[in-house]
Amino acid sequence: MARKNPAVRREEILAATVEEIEATGLRTLRVSDVAARLGLSASLIIYHFETKEALVAAAFDYAGRQDIDRARKLAAGTDSGREVSAGTVSARERLRAVVGWYLPSGSSRSWKIWIDGWSAGLFDEELKSTFAAMDREWKSILARLLEEAIAAGECAAPTSGVHAPTRRAETPTGGTDARATRILAFLDGLAIQMMVNPEAVEAEQLRVWADDFLTHELG
Template identity: 60%
Template structure:
């Protein structure tokens, strides 16, 4: 049997690390447990990633990029911008997909004390905001959204409406939407008896509608 390339082996290790974090949590994660999932030696895992901290940061980046890949595909369809935005938001939500929010909540906590993880999460967050912001701008240009607060801001400008101003407003809107989704995800996981997936979906639809009106 031919030996696997370094890139393939790294992908396998990253996937196994994500599975281990999802199964047992980041606090008790051991390189040996990741290695055992693949039938490898811990030294081989360290050979590819040098430290456990580097492995964890790379694993979160791997999981995040997989989610972003799907989001970009949803955003690139030929549907109206409003529907594409809704599809992306539904994908981000902690329901209706196979994504596990446990690992992200675990990662947020780790990012408070690990600069590598914090940097990874900051980069992923910027990517998500870019996707949402571009869809919001596309919806404005197609007159699918009113976005009255943005229009009022540009009309008040001495220079009149500018793409940069609208873009900045769209970025702010994307930030608020993601912050709202993140907070609801925490509630859904820790208080499932009071925040069901159906309730969350209704709240999100109403919140996004108000943001874009």
């Protein structure tokens, strides 16, 4: 039997690790359980990743990249693998599509693993760095879409600051980076509420709140 390409093997291991985290949680994750999913030895997994901590960080990066790649396609106006012309889908619509994908009801990835990972990242610098890098990428996607929307007249231009005396109350403050940060923070909070306390926040209500908040941030 031919040996698998190392890159292919690594991807298989990462996918299995994500599945194991989603099924049983990060706290009880064992390298041997990941190996059992693939019919491999635990030593082979350690050969590829050296430590359990490195495996976990790489697995979250792998899962996050998939979601970010999907978000980039939505931001670019790609629909079902088909590129549409630049003027067909407005920046405002594409921004809403990205936000919809980020929500628990829109993403194919369970939010359980992200909440689990964020908690572990408080005590694991490698994992914390992985999440920080993904957070920056999400913000950059949103900020670029906001910039496009402003340029196209679909979104209010940045204001000088919170205390600008002539600012209307409904006008969002700060530049696109600040607005992108607020949008992500709001979505993260809603997602945690929905996952931890589903009786209080239903999926449909979450979408309505997210849409209302985005409308305000767009101005």
